[in-house]
Amino acid sequence: MKTILLCLFVSLAVTLNAQLFSKKEQKRILLTSSALLLSGSMDGTSETLKFKYNSFKTIFPYCNNQYWNPDLNWRNKWKSGDPTKGEKFPLSSTVFVFTTELCFK
Numbered sequence: 001m002k003t004i005l006l007c008l009f010v011s012l013a014v015t016l017n018a019q020l021f022s023k024k025e026q027k028r029i030l031l032t033s034s035a036l037l038l039s040g041s042m043d044g045t046s047e048t049l050k051f052k053y054n055s056f057k058t059i060f061p062y063c064n065n066q067y068w069n070p071d072l073n074w075r076n077k078w079k080s081g082d083p084t085k086g087e088k089f090p091l092s093s094t095v096f097v098f099t100t101e102l103c104f105k
Helices: 002-015 023-051 053-059 073-077
Strands: none
Touching: 002 023, 023 053
16 A cells, blocks of 8 residues: 555656646656556456455455456356357457456466
């Protein structure tokens, strides 16, 4: 948590310094910093789900296991959870896999 706050304050300090950067550069830096923060958070969540799902479950006890649990969510892309029956909807196992499972093994 301290690391996230530090990164947030540093990125704000860099982007709010109007004397060194133009408005266009400030927007670019803010967009880049936000994208890095978001991608790091998503990567951390994915890694936690893959390797420490029980820790995740203790923090979020009411989460939907069918979507968050990597041992179960891979079934979401198949009809009735069975790969032999085919895809749940067109391209659900390739292009649109992000709509059916959160983390990839």
